[in-house]
Amino acid sequence: MNVLNKADIKSLDFGQLSEVLQEMGQKKFRATQIYQWLHQKLITDFDQMTNVAADLREQLKSKYELNTLEVVQVLTSEIDGTSKFLFRLYDGNVVESVLMKYKHGNSVCISTQVGCRMGCRFCASTLDGLERNLEVHEMLEEVYRIQAITGEKVSNIVLMGSGEPLDNYDNVIKFLGMITDEYGLNISQRNITLSTCGIVPKIRELAELKLQITLAISLHASDNETRKGLMPVANKYSIEEILDACRYYFDMTGRRISFEYSLVAGVNDSREEAIKLAGILKGINCHVNLIPVNPIKERDYKQTIKKDVENFKNYLEKYRINVTIRREMGRDIQGACGQLRKSYYDKEKAEKILKEKEGENESIC
Numbered sequence: 311m312n313v314l315n316k317a318d319i320k321s322l323d324f325g326q327l328s329e330v331l332q333e334m335g336q337k338k339f340r341a342t343q344i345y346q347w348l349h350q351k352l353i354t355d356f357d358q359m360t361n362v363a364a365d366l367r368e369q370l371k372s373k374y375e376l377n378t379l380e381v382v383q384v385l386t387s388e389i390d391g392t393s394k395f396l397f398r399l400y401d402g403n404v405v406e407s408v409l410m411k412y413k414h415g416n417s418v419c420i421s422t423q424v425g426c427r428m429g430c431r432f433c434a435s436t437l438d439g440l441e442r443n444l445e446v447h448e449m450l451e452e453v454y455r456i457q458a459i460t461g462e463k464v465s466n467i468v469l470m471g472s473g474e475p476l477d478n479y480d481n482v483i484k485f486l487g488m489i490t491d492e493y494g495l496n497i498s499q500r501n502i503t504l505s506t507c508g509i510v511p512k513i514r515e516l517a518e519l520k521l522q523i524t525l526a527i528s529l530h531a532s533d534n535e536t537r538k539g540l541m542p543v544a545n546k547y548s549i550e551e552i553l554d555a556c557r558y559y560f561d562m563t564g565r566r567i568s569f570e571y572s573l574v575a576g577v578n579d580s581r582e583e584a585i586k587l588a589g590i591l592k593g594i595n596c597h598v599n600l601i602p603v604n605p606i607k608e609r610d611y612k613q614t615i616k617k618d619v620e621n622f623k624n625y626l627e628k629y630r631i632n633v634t635i636r637r638e639m640g641r642d643i644q645g646a647c648g649q650l651r652k653s654y655y656d657k658e659k660a661e662k663i664l665k666e667k668e669g670e671n672e673s674i675c
């Protein structure tokens with residue numbers, strides 16, 4: 311397993327890079343030039359900086375790494391063109407990211423952690439727990455490699471892949487600053503959505519930054535008991551505390567809150583649940599996104615049938631709640647959070663066991 315000995319240069323934000331170069335006795339414009347090579351032209355080797363003197367390139371090489379994510383697998387949906395990328399990190403871990411093509415532009419869904427420790431019952435990302443946080447350069451690379459490989463300009467980012475973004479708060483905030491930097495990809499804050507299972511103190515901290523990003527809350531239930539059955543984090547923070555933090559977020563940023571509600575047959579999809587949901591969301595400037603749960607083989611949750619999803623939507627609309635049903639992207643390519651990574655590890659494990667077994671047989675023979 312490789313270990314990163316030096317810091318990765320792509321984890322330096324514009325201010326930090328400027329300082330480093332100033333200390334090296336470089337003129338101011340060098341920072342812009344080098345930042346653009348790294349974060350706009352998306353180079354993978356220091357020597358691609360053709361307008362930077364060789365001795366400065368050598369100095370940078372001696373101090374920093376320039377890592378890129380290695381593509382392990384790309385799956386493209388035949389239904390809607392969504393592509394799922396499995397990337398290998400420098401330490402051998404793998405993460406997945408997704409490119410979704412919409413009329414309004416291309417959106418990349420990134421992972422923020424290797425695995426997850428939140429334990430949501432229906433989610434594949436959390437089955438093996440948390441391995442580690444993703445570093446800033448790794449989250450940037452998820453977007454950069456997809457743009458570089460496909461040639462598709464990325465205009466929207468969703469932090470909805472594996473991991474809990476607010477559990478990797480500092481790196482995620484720095485990532486947001488860099489992905490929106492005018493000398494980087496310059497993605498508008500308004501085109502970024504951060505999804506959280508509801509870590510209340512961090513939602514409040516985020517609100518105080520007054521960013522213009524959309525906050526999405528994985529609510530999935532309208533009462534604490536049902537929510538506890540689906541999401542262990544509900545034992546720590548109640549729905550009331552989460553909704554208070556959402557009101558605070560709206561007051562600080564003026565941004566409408568998005569609530570995600572994964573519909574699980576017989577668990578949270580009844581008429582009563584819909585009416586309760588409308589009740590608790592009353593007065594909050596928000597939008598509800600209904601997601602028919604994507605069943606994973608490790609759990610026996612069933613998807614709500616289409617008609618009941620429509621009914622749930624209609625009940626909410628009766629109470630004047632803005633609601634949409636999320637289009638299922640990439641259903642044929644293990645579209646849900648962490649499924650591809652999980653099946654990759656399962657396959658690796660199975661192959662390892664098989665090899666060991668073969669080894670045993672050889673020694674017996």
Ligand code: SAH
Pocket residue numbers: 428430432433434469470471472473474475505506507508526527528570572601602603604605606646647
């Ligand atoms: N940790 C963050 C972001 C990652 S998951 C969060 O909890 O919001 C992104 C969204 O997909 C969340 O709403 C999550 O609850 C939902 N999700 C995960 N696995 C799912 C599945 N199998 N079916 C439906 N929704 C799922």
